[in-house]
Structure formats: C-alpha cells, structure tokens
Amino acid sequence: LNVMKSAICVLGLVLAGAATTALCPANAADLASYQTIYQKGADDVLSGYQDKFAKLQSIYLKALEDQRQAAVQQGDLSKVKALQAEIERFQGAKTLPAEAGADPIQEIKACQAGYVKQYSKVEAEMIAALGTLTGSYEQALGRMQRELVRAEKLEEATAVDEERKRVQAVRLGYAEHLAALAGASAAATNAPVATAAAAPALKR
Numbered sequence: 001l002n003v004m005k006s007a008i009c010v011l012g013l014v015l016a017g018a019a020t021t022a023l024c025p026a027n028a029a030d031l032a033s034y035q036t037i038y039q040k041g042a043d044d045v046l047s048g049y050q051d052k053f054a055k056l057q058s059i060y061l062k063a064l065e066d067q068r069q070a071a072v073q074q075g076d077l078s079k080v081k082a083l084q085a086e087i088e089r090f091q092g093a094k095t096l097p098a099e100a101g102a103d104p105i106q107e108i109k110a111c112q113a114g115y116v117k118q119y120s121k122v123e124a125e126m127i128a129a130l131g132t133l134t135g136s137y138e139q140a141l142g143r144m145q146r147e148l149v150r151a152e153k154l155e156e157a158t159a160v161d162e163e164r165k166r167v168q169a170v171r172l173g174y175a176e177h178l179a180a181l182a183g184a185s186a187a188a189t190n191a192p193v194a195t196a197a198a199a200p201a202l203k204r
Contacts, residue, residue, distance in 0.1 A: 031160055034144065038137040042130060049126040056122065057094060060115040061087060067107040079105060124181045131174035138167045 064087050071079035082105050089097070096112055097104075104112070141164040148157035 031144070031156070031163060034137070034140060035163070038133070041133050041137075045126065045129045045133060049122065049129075052122045053119070056115060056118050057090075059118070060111060061090060063111040063114065064090070064108070067111065071107070079107065083107065120181055124178060127174050127177050127181070131171060131178065134167060134171045134174060138164060138171060141167060 064083055068080060068083040068087065071083060086104065086108050096115065141160055145157050145160040145164060148154075148160060
C-alpha cells in the first residue's frame with residue numbers, strides 16, 4: 001500500500017459532496033481564488049482523516065500488546081521478545097515492515113492483516129473524497145475557461161486551461177490509486193502513516 005494531517009469541522013466526504021457549490025462562489029472570478037478554495041478543501045479532507053489513521057495505529061499497537069500479554073502468561077520467551085520488538089519498531093516507524101524476507105510470527109501476521117485491511121478501507125475513502133473534490137474543481141475551471149473565452153480574455157483562459165489539464169492528471173492519479181487499492185492483495189504489508197503529502201500536485 002502506498003499513501004499517502006487535526007480538528008477540522010468538515011468531514012472529508014461531506015466536504016466533497018458540497019464541492020460543486022463551494023468551488024463556484026459568486027465573487028471568485030480569478031484563478032488564484034479558485035486555487036485557494038480547492039487547496040483549503042483538500043487540506044480539510046486530509047485533516048479530517050488524520051485522526052482515523054492515528055486510531056488505526058493505536059488499535060494495531062493494542063492488538064500487539066494483547067498478544068504480548070498472552071505470550072507472557074504462556075511463558076513463551078521468543079513470542080514475548082518478537083512482539084515487544086514489533087511494538088517498539090512500529091512506535092518509531094509508523095509503518096509495517098516492507099523489507100523482503102520479513103517473516104513475523106503468526107500472532108504478528110494476524111495483527112498486521114487486520115491493520116492493512118482497515119487501513120486500506122480508510123485510505124480508499126480518503127482518496128475517493130479527494131477525487132470527488134478534484135473533479136468538482138476541474139468542472140469549475142472548465143466553466144471559468146469558457147466564460148473567459150467568451151469575454152475574449154485569451155491569456156487568462158490559457159492559464160486556466162493549463163491548470164485544468166494539471167488537475168485532470170491529479171484526478172486520474174486518484175482514480176488509478178483507487179483501482180490499485182481495490183485490486184490489492186490482503187497480504188500487502190507496507191502501510192505508512194497518512195500525511196498531507198496525499199495531494200501535493202496542486203500545491204504551489
């Protein structure tokens with residue numbers, strides 16, 4: 001899995017659903033205004049999902065600790081040491097190990113499988129919200145471009161067209177990401193902590 005910050009009032013999916021209206025304010029007639037509105041929306045989506053990713057990390061650590069306690073009660077030294085090592089590693093790295101040949105004990109594999117499954121679900125929701133928001137932004141840019149052409153403001157229309165093409169590429173990237181998540185194997189292991197880098201292409 002490849003991915004891709006906290007108290008924001010609007011949840012990502014709600015914001016995405018209202019994007020068409022939000023991106024077309026009556027007084028936002030210039031490209032910079034549209035870009036600012038879009039970027040604020042994207043930042044809100046990312047912020048709205050950060051707590052969800054943090055919660056998944058806490059759940060994973062708790063599952064490992066529960067298994068460690070069980071191994072302690074069983075008097076199984078090797079399991080206790082393996083589980084303690086994974087707890088300490090994950091607390092620092094915030095990712096599942098991606099190195100080839102990693103072969104954790106069954107208890108760790110089970111915890112990782114649950115983490116990856118839930119992480120993939122939340123990540124897909126976040127990417128879908130960003131994709132919907134980006135699609136609405138692209139549509140708003142298209143309307144703006146047509147208005148500028150009708151007004152014979154060709155230089156401004158060209159700038160909007162360049163932005164729209166860049167946004168199209170970002171939207172397609174989100175679609176490809178969603179498709180990859182949908183087809184990913186349940187055995188996938190690399191799930192890094194989500195950060196605001198999930199929508200870097202529209203930062204200026």
